[in-house]
Amino acid sequence: MRRWMRVLRTPLGLTATLLTVGVLVMAVIAPILWTDDADAIDTSNILAPPSSEHWAGTDNLGRDIFYRTLVATRLSVELALSATVIAVVVGLVLGTASFLLGRRAGRFVNAGINIAVAFPGILLALFFAVIFGVGATGAVLAIGMAGAPAFGRLTQTLVAGIASRDFVAAARVAGVGRFRSLFRHVLPNIAEPLVVNATISAGSALLAFAGLSFLGLGVQQPKYDWGRLLYDGISSIYVNPWAALVPGTAVIVAGLAFNLFGESVAKALGVGVVGGIPELPSVSAHLEDVAPVDASRRPAEDVDDVVLDVRNLRVTFPGPRGPIRPVRGISFAVRRGEAVGVVGESGSGKSLTALAVSRLVDDSGRVEADRLDLLGTDLRAADSKAQRQLLGTSMAMVFQDPMTSFNPTQRMGGQLAESARHHQGLSKKDALSRAVDRLRSVRITEPEKRAHQYPHEFSGGMRQRAMIGMGLMGTPALIVADEPTTALDVTVQQQVLDLLASIREADDVALILISHDVTVVGEVCDRVLVMYAGRIVEDLPAGELSAAQHPYTRALMAAVPDMHTDLDEPLAVIPGRPVDPSDVPQGCAYAARCPLASARCRTEEPALVDGVACWHAGEPIDIEVVDRELEEVEAS
Template sequence: MSARESRWAAVVRTPVGRCAAVLLLAVVALAVLAPMLWGDRATVVDTSAVQQGPSSAHLLGTDTLGRDILYRVLVATRLSVLLAVAATVLGVVLGLILGTAPSVLPRRSGRVVTWVVHTAVAFPALLLALFFAVIFGVGTTGAVLAIGLATAPSFARLTQTLSASVAGQDFIAAARVAGIGRIRMLVRHILPNIAEPLAVNATIGAGSALLAFAGLSFLGLGVQAPDYDWGRLLGEGLTRISLTPAPALAPCLAVVVTGLAFNLFGEAAAAALGVRTLSARGAGKQASPTPLTRNEVERGSEEAVLAVRDLRVSFPGPVEPVRGVSFAVRPGEAVGVVGESGSGKSLTALAAARLIESPGEVTAERLEFAGTELLGASDRELAPLLGGRLAMVFQDPMTSFNPVLSVGRQLAEVAEQHREMSRGEALARAVDRLRGVRVPAPERRAEQYPHEFSGGMRQRAMIGMGLMGSPRLIIADEPTTALDVTVQQQVLRLLADVRAIEGTALLLISHDVTVVAQTCDRILVMYAGRIVEELPAEGLFESARHPYTRALLAAVPDLDTDRDSPLPVIPGRPPEPDRVPFGCAFAPRCPRARDRCLGEDPELATDTDGHRVACWYPVADGEPAEKAATGGTA
């Protein structure tokens, strides 16, 4: 039994779920069998037994034509349930279309659909149902359309909310990088992940639709003679409720019990499923290329895989967490980006991969990947480029994969999309790539789901997904943060092997300065949304000149660290993106800060050896590093 099947089985094992399941099965059985068993008796007219009260011959009495009310209530189960289900299906389908339209349509059209949905949700569903019933006219068809259209807005808003929560997951970003189209993204990655809460709310919605349909029939707007449902029988019974209540209470009780069964099953499913109802070790270490000078960055050398100049990322507020970043990555080169949380490292990488969503805004004098300007290109133009030549490895390996698809299927999707392979060929390549990233038993593992992989194995599989194409650049956003030291070393070694064998460039983002120093050729140090220093990795510990870089290095413990002393940290906290101080952003925490630092922001200047540093008073060569303080925030 799969995990999904076991979760639904757990619903039935709860007392409420078991009771609701029994009631639903009884209603379904009655809807199927009652017309066959008692259909003829329910239509027999007996003028000698008109409007009789309950008796041994007629347990609930008879109507104005002498027909047995009990048989009519039982036979009406089929039409009542079918009409409620039909209206629910219509509402769910329309709600799905309206709720997912913003993900597929252009942005302006999507906003119009969202506005229409929010406006419709403001009106009570019953009022909308009455409005549509008047438009479509009385009768069964009109009532189904009215109730379906009335329930669609609330289901559409639920779909929009759930889709938005899934759209922020790493596996969705990975699919975008892979160049997956919007329709395919919706069908294969978003809808399967929101299917359970939608099913739960649809079940509850069926109970509401049943009640609404009974109300319309009671008012004479629904089922018309000679057909009958519970609402119509209730209306007929109320005319004589003062004489005998049974003809009115029987259909009323049927509506309540059936609606309760739908609602109880939905609530039990929500509780059981946790758904909120809303409504080679040294092989890759290549010789360090000469760091790019400022002029080379500004020219955007033609050999650079990724060329970035004056990159800025802003959000409403205004907030600008990335402020004028410029760098380049050469073919086969490994560039590391380090800095504290909030320094803008990940946003820089996401902007380079075109993964910054509205209301975020990305601007740059130049943002070029593999010779293509990213900001000026359309999504269709970028799909084959980003999907086949740019790969991303995200921080959390658990959220990097779609949990409802097998790992092999997700890897194969990239090859199907960009290499036009058949399903079988793509799966074979997926197995080969899993083998290439040293996943044991790749044939078996390809059929397993992400939760069946360990953290390190998921991260290897994520790298394998990036290699399904022929990537020229891998952006690894803290790929080892959630892993233990042993697995971390294995993942880093694998990235080094990929560079050596495939000639792929690497942009590695990490908090760990030592990891970057051991893995990369060149290091970019970021603080408060800017690059404050760029230098070769081999000279990091000896040649770092910015006080912030020196403080990061001093805060890293080693084997010689005194275990009886407090660990050194950098005093103070990084500035918030919307409260960056005037002058040098690091000045409030810097032991070398002077008046000039507080009023004037230093440019990223290039030394004679290509070393770039943004500091008015950098540490000179041979000058001992300042020790980080023992208090404050790391």
């Protein structure tokens, strides 16, 4: 309310509001008060100039032009709003097609939208007017369909931005279907800009409708709107110019009122008028052969306590120069109560591996594996209710950005309770009670009060703990924590890690902890997987990190400062840059940065043998060679 009052205090906001209210009030009262005066025929006073009796003169039947203009307000506004509703509804259907149907099916709709918005709106309106026929109904449909592509493109852009947020991904993990996610999570977060643009579109529809009626394609006699009055008045403009000027002025004032009101709404809601959308990439791709995986390191099939069993996992995306493979055949297993850390530089495939396991890879991506089992259930099978039930109750995802992990338009308790209602069949009251209990279990004070607050009312650490609590709404056997301490201070980081450790010990829950900080992983986890360029290059117990065999793992360890780091010397870094997933070199991907690289490393990719994928595993590294490489990198 205070935002609205601030807008009304501005000259633009006050003027727009008064104009819009005036037009709407006139649309209601004018036909009631002046219809008889507007329809009264006076053949003795045909085409009379303006006078005290007829302020704008009369038409070719002696009818009062001023009263007819006032009475025409209702039909003009009704038709404009009807066309706007059609444009909004059809635009919403078109704009949400990619989200509901998937990118592969939705790209055909998107292509149609992109073609349609390339044409001027008036041309589309004329095209549809020919299809739907002459008259008010045909004009409403024509203008509505002509405005739909632009609104669809706007919706498409906004939906794409929200669909990539973590709270939508969390809803998918919880088993919430696309249709329900659209109405519960996506549309509420884009409602404000859509309302703003719909308001402005009403003004544009009013002007377009007047244009069609002026061309003789809109309202037909004996009915009349402003465009029809303008059409009739233009024939006598040299005898009585007011016959055209008065309805023309009404069109301008009403159109200006709606447009200015839309701008005022935008300022009140704090949003802008949005338009435009980038072209979607192609999704055609195929997989090629990947590097062999050492069978001796594959997880055993007959181990009863295996929670997650992954073999030769590959993820491929389409690219402009061919398929891109960020994950190139990795295998690992996680057992009950075990904590496995995944470390590596950005772009090594850590998070994408977690998303692939959770079935959250974008529709354009292709996930394949020789084996991908969660609690004995094959996750490679087609999506089903049973599979969503399993993922929603037995796997918990903790995303790295807690602010985007929750829907900002919904209260925290309701968001936590959603999965319990959906998967466990609890009533709204019972689900909310369990949500309060889960908030309490993750050490959030005053959980009853916090359950009725919004995400922005939580601190960063509280949001992260609440995200963990959301995962505990079911009975998870596996928690996947993707950088759970990102952007948190050291004290809160330790609290989150301690919380994950206590949950793991209390309920024998398996944990996959993804992090850039190899020392944190070494302290929290039992086993560490080191990833580089989409492959696991070393798999070793956390206690043996200081004796790592792979040069990349040793470089990661050396790059972490400790209490014995010489402050007078430059910090250790890994020379060169990580490999681009779209251009992985032949042989060992780390060879270009490795001080032990030989000719064999640049031609043959090593398999993972005895936990290490390296031709020179364990060989000593010449520090002078490393220093020389660093100097060359700095010089370049």
